[in-house]
Amino acid sequence: MSPIFVVQEHWATHHHFDFRLEMDGVLKSWAIPKDIPLERGVRRLAINVEDHSLEYADFEGKIPEGEYGAGEVLIWDKGKYELVERSENKIKFRLYGEKLKGTYQLIRFKEGNQWLLMKVE
Numbered sequence: 001m002s003p004i005f006v007v008q009e010h011w012a013t014h015h016h017f018d019f020r021l022e023m024d025g026v027l028k029s030w031a032i033p034k035d036i037p038l039e040r041g042v043r044r045l046a047i048n049v050e051d052h053s054l055e056y057a058d059f060e061g062k063i064p065e066g067e068y069g070a071g072e073v074l075i076w077d078k079g080k081y082e083l084v085e086r087s088e089n090k091i092k093f094r095l096y097g098e099k100l101k102g103t104y105q106l107i108r109f110k111e112g113n114q115w116l117l118m119k120v121e
Contacts, residue, residue, distance in 0.1 A: 002070065002081065002082065002096075002109040003021070003022035003023065003024065003080065003081055003083070004021070004022045004054075004057055004078065004079070004080055005020060005021050005078070005079060005080070005093075005095060005097065005100075006018070006075060006077070006078045006080070007019050007020070007075070007077045007078070007079045007097075007099075007100065008058045008059070008060075008073050008074065008075055008076060009034055009073070009074045009076040010031075010069065010071060010072070010073050010096075011042075011071045011072040012063075012069050012070060012071035013070075013071070014033065014096075015029050016032055016033050017031070017035070017036055017071075017076060018030070018031055018032070018049075018059070019031075019032050019036065019046060019117065020052060020056075020057065021081065021091070022052040022054060022057070022081075022085075023086075024027060024031045024078045025054070026052065026053065026054065027051060027052040027053070027054060027056055027057060028048075028051055029033070029049045029050065029051060029052055030045075030048050030106065030117065031046070031047045031048060031049050032044050032045070032046050032117060033045055033047075035047070036076070036077075036100065036117070037104075037117065037119045038099070038100070038119065039065065039116055039119060040118075040119050040120065040121070041054040041118070041119075042118065042119065043116050043117070043118045044116070044117045044118070045060060045114060045115075045116065045117075046106060046115040046116060046117040047113055047114055047115070048108075048115060049087040049113070050112070058075075059073060060073065060074050060075050061073060061075055064109065064121070066090075076099070077098055077099040077100050078097060078098075079095060079096045079097030079098065079100070080096045081093045081094060082094040082096070082097050084108040085105075088108070089107065089108040090106070090107050090108070091105065091106045092104070092105040092106075093105070098107035101105075102119055102120075102121050103119070103120050103121035104117065104118065104119050104120065105117075105118060105120055106116060
């Protein structure tokens with residue numbers, strides 16, 4: 001069975017997108033402060049955040065004030081993906097969503113939780 005990905009648009013303290021890949025039994029998650037790249041060569045900062053449970057892939061709604069991530073959450077895109085390559089500092093994958101189609105990769109900066117998300121094919 002193919003793993004899933006989900007992109008949730010999130011109006012919290014700052015508007016951003018939550019990009020999530022099903023891996024290791026959880027949703028590995030990155031906050032993308034700007035829009036998701038739809039064209040090759042566009043790079044976006046992706047901040048690695050805490051893993052979420054697989055059930056969270058279907059969540060849409062309002063997270064109450066006072067709770068972590070308070071604000072409105074909508075599913076922006078969702079689908080299956082194929083893992084092409086995975087190492088400690090790089091994850092390359094093919095997305096099969098309604099909006100996101102093609103090969104993308106996440107590249108980790110030298111230190112910390114900052115990555116770059118880009119479309120490569």
